[in-house]
Amino acid sequence: MQTNDESAEREFWPIPEFCSAHGLSKTTVYDLLAARRLEAVKVRLKTLITEESRKRWRASLPVPLNG
Numbered sequence: 022m023q024t025n026d027e028s029a030e031r032e033f034w035p036i037p038e039f040c041s042a043h044g045l046s047k048t049t050v051y052d053l054l055a056a057r058r059l060e061a062v063k064v065r066l067k068t069l070i071t072e073e074s075r076k077r078w079r080a081s082l083p084v085p086l087n088g
Contacts, residue, residue, distance in 0.1 A: 033062070033069035053078070 040047055050070075053059040058081070060074035 031072050033064075033071060034075060036061075036068055036070065039070050039075070 034042070036047060036050055039045070040050055050059065054061055054068075054070075059070055059078050061068045061070045063069075
């Protein structure tokens with residue numbers, strides 16, 4: 022498992038690792054890609070989510086209320 026420091030050093034996230042790290046299904050991630058809320062690049066047969074895109078997506082999420 023990676024810490025936040027290690028994930029900050031990444032440039033790309035393979036879809037399965039992105040799903041695992043963020044608690045999302047592959048379907049949800051592909052839906053986010055289709056909606057252009059995430060950006061990815063193709064390297065041969067792999068789809069990799071960019072770290073820059075991950076940061077923008079995380080920043081766009083609503084902040085949970087402490088109740």
